[in-house]
Structures are given as structure tokens and as C-alpha cells.
Amino acid sequence: MDPNLVRTFMTVARLGSFSAAAAELGYTQSAVSQQIATLEADLGTPLLSRRPVAPTGAGERRLQHAGPLLLRIRAARADVRRVAAAPAHRLTLAAGPLALGPAVAARLARARVRLPRLTVTVRACAAGEAARLVAGGEAELGLVAGIAAPSDPLRLPDVGPLTATGAEEEPLVVALPDGHPLAGRAGLRLADLVDARWLRTPLCPLERLRDLAGDGFRAGLHYTGDDLRTVTSLVAAGHGLTLLPASAAPGVPLLAPRLVHRVELVHGALPPGPAADLAAALAPS
Amino acid sequence: MDPNLVRTFMTVARLGSFSAAAAELGYTQSAVSQQIATLEADLGTPLLSRRPVAPTGAGERRLQHAGPLLLRIRAARADVRRVAAAPAHRLTLAAGPLALGPAVAARLARARVRLPRLTVTVRACAAGEAARLVAGGEAELGLVAGIAAPSDPLRLPDVGPLTATGAEEEPLVVALPDGHPLAGRAGLRLADLVDARWLRTPLCPLERLRDLAGDGFRAGLHYTGDDLRTVTSLVAAGHGLTLLPASAAPGVPLLAPRLVHRVELVHGALPPGPAADLAAALAPS
DNA sequence: TCGTCTTACGAGAAGCGTAAGAATT
């Protein structure tokens, strides 16, 4: 239905209050009440329980759909506007944590020499957000990093027709605490480390490890940020192991190369122009 | 924006005419003209060229988004209604071609004995449509078949939060023409057959083969249907090779088991009831 | 000149805000 109603519903569910949602969205409480009533009438089932305001079962389910749905709508708008827009001389490159490695950085430098009139802004973003920023039109290009089998594509969130090209692959290393018995070894295998405790961090998601290398990988400390220094300190202090791209952690045992750190460049429709030139330079295919 | 405008745009683009679209949708030409104008004003760019009526570049791009977008909207509606609906005693099982093999059929039979009050309709559908039917609410359960590496999940079209469970895996065989030199062999490898001509049919998509086993696999005759008898006849007459699940083509050389025929059961939210019971019986996890 | 899309204008419907009412704490 009307995306505005969905947005209102999300806001009410998030704030747990009709009046607060109305204030945030610039409506009156009455309008919000009517909008929710419209949604519920359309679906033929209540989405929110009142007093206290909380989503019902059906409402929970509707909420799960809401985010991806609104994103797709924004993505469609952004994508079309991009096709129609004149070639711009400023562009934003969204980069997730660990996504901008030495190879890409070097290519970016060379490309900027070749394209002197192009102003590039690199925008840091959380893990998994780069693709969403590109889809939503807030960035022209995005760099997404992840762990994958060599030359396998990453699993990107589905946000519409984005093009993804491999931009960089480098070996993974296992960050180990100081004095760990395996620290001296040249090549480690994941199989030797399934029973260890692993840091939970967006930089090296445990679920991804389990997907790629089987169960195990017990969870250690949970760190929700993406600061590399913090991660290496936590590992050194023994809070858990983690995988890092080799260039980010020199002098650490390499992981036997069944898995690599892979970076992909994602973008939507790119009309010929500086943006397309930069994309070609960053991810030579 | 408004899904109705998108639907109108799709219709106009498909029919190449404002008046024809108006007739089909029950609007006047004027209304269609205004709706298209609204869409174009919203995006700030023309979507259709007039005389003749055909999509512009931006319009083409918008069309690519339109189908998935409307599907997701329908999926959200259907999913929520399913959660809220009372447990039903009739349900539809959508089955793509080659999806309902002997193991699933046997489980279905046993389940129907255990659930005598449940009326099941098996609805045949084109390859790749089963997931869409389930997402759109036209079927409660869906069976999707495809070629995959053993115990690897299939790649399903993204249509929202569907649950997929492996239901059956069986060996693949290579269907060869009569008197083919390799027909006597017990086990074949795909690598031996990359240079052969392969039937293009939805039952065994060439792109999927190339994805899984490298380039090659030259295209032979294109058959757009999914009739098994037709396929075997075409193969026998030498129009090209194809892969089939072993149970569908007895007495044919087995493919060395790097790839299997895999069937998955997909469904949306299933409140406790007969539908959930049947799902559990069809895909024991 | 005919067919087709666009624009102008009036009627109806839909949505929002104000304000009063109901329900829960």
C-alpha cells in the first residue's frame, strides 16, 4: 500500500506511542490513528495492541517486511534518477569497514590523477550498509568487504539490481592472543580453530564463518564496533580470535588459503561519465 | 510511490498505448495520462517517449524495478494475512517442473493419511514460479527443484522472508542420444561434456551449468516447455544433452556426484496447524 | 482528417486537523 502508512506504522511500533510518532512525523495524533486504522482495515487484522502500544503477531511480521520494502522503493527512485541525471563531477564512495585495502586505495589514487576534475568523497559506513547506501542513492559507488572462498562472490543484501565486481582479494590471517601456542606457525587451518573462542564483531561475523566452515566457533566477547585497533587489542588480551585481511595485521600467521578477504565494488546504473570511469578503474574486470 | 501508478506504467509500457492500458485497467485515457505525468514529475524525468509510446532509458530502468517491487508488496500483504488467518483445512502446494520426486511424493502420501481432514491441491507451475506463488499468497507451500552441489542450498529468487528447507536430493544423470559413444559408461563427468551441445530448457538451465562447472556447454536446440517426454525425445534425436534427476530417466549413465538434483520446500509464515504439520512432514529437517 | 495524447475544469473521494468522546491507568 501507501509507503507513508508503512513508515507511520514503523514509527509507532518503534516509539510505542501514537502521539510520539505523530510528533516525529509532523502529523497530529488523530492522523496517525487514522493511518494505522487504514492499514489494519486493509489487512483485515490488528497490527498493534493498544495500552500499551506494541505490535501483534501480524504486526511483527509486517515490520519484518517494512524495511526491505521501503528500501526497494527508495532504490527504484534513486536508480532511475541516476540514469536520468547529468554526469556529475562529485561522487561519494561508501566504504564498509576493512573494505578499502591497499590495492583499491592505489587504484583510486591513480584514477584521481587521471580524472582531475572529479571530486571524490569516501564515506565510511557500518558493515553491510554500503550496498544499502548505494541502492538508496546516497552514494554512487560502494565497497563491500567480506570473507569468501577464493573468487566466489560475496553474499550481498538484496536491494535491487546492483552490479557487483570483485575489486580485491587478499589472504586472511588469524589474529591470536600474545603467546598463543599456535602463534609461531606459518599456516593455520580453520579446522584447527573450530573449538576456540571467537570474537563476535561485524568485521568477522561468526555466522559467516559457520556457513563457510561448519559449526563450532564458540562465541567470545561481543564487540559491536569496527575499530581495528580495538579489535586487535581485544584479541591480544585473549577475548577471542578473529580473522583479518593480511594487510591489516602484519606479522600474524596466515590462514591456509581456503578462504580469502574479498572486496567488491557495487553500483547501480552508471551512465557514461566520470563515475563509470572511476568504477572501471577501481574494479578492472 | 503509489503502486497503482507503477502498475499503470507497466501496462502502458507493455501495450505501447495509453488508451489500450486505460481500457485494460478500467480507467479513461485521461486518467492514465495524468498518472504517467505524476510519475514523471515525481522522478523529474520522462519515462515514456510518445508517438510511438515506448520506454525511455530511465523508463526501462524503472520497469526492471517494477516487477520485484510489486511482488514484494503483494508478499508483505500475503504474509501478514497468513499469520492472522485461521488454520485452514485446504492448502495449495505449488510444484515446479521436476520438483515432485518419489521421496517427496511418498512423504506427501503418508502425511495425507495422518491428516485426513486436510485437502491438498498440487498446482503445477513454471520453473522459478513456485517461490513467487508462495510469496504472493497463491500457494501455502512450494517445491522448487534445481541443480546444486550436494547439500548446498538452491539460489531462490529474492521475494521476501521465505523459509526454504531441503526436501530431497538425488543423483543427476546425463541424458544422451541413442548410440552415443559415452552411453555405455557407468559414471560420467561434466568435464567430459563441456564441449558437447546442450539443450536449452528451463529444466536444466545452461547458465546454471556454467555457473557451477565453468564455461563451455554450447547451446543446442531451445525448448521453452517443461514436458519431460518432449525433452527425452529431443535428446534421443540428438538435439543436445541435458541433465535429469535419476528417477526421471532410468537406465542412463550417472553423473559423477559433484552435482545433485535438489528439491527445496519453501513457505512463508506458518501458524501452527495442518499447513505447518504438512511442511514438517515434507521436509524433515 | 483521424487517431492519440494532453490540458482544463468540475464532481467526488480521500486525508488531515480541530475538537469532543471513550478507555485505561
Place this chain on the structure above:
DNA sequence: AATTCTTACGCTTCTCGTAAGACGA
């Protein structure tokens, strides 16, 4: 009694249909 959601009602805005206009073939 106070807070919060719902409902009633008037007003504005939007959308559709009719009808006239513009543009090509």
C-alpha cells in the same frame, strides 16, 4: 483525574471523468 487513543465533522487536497485542445501520421 490524567493521559492516550478513537471518533465526528469540516475543510482542503487529490484524483478521476468529461470535454475540448494540440500534435502527428
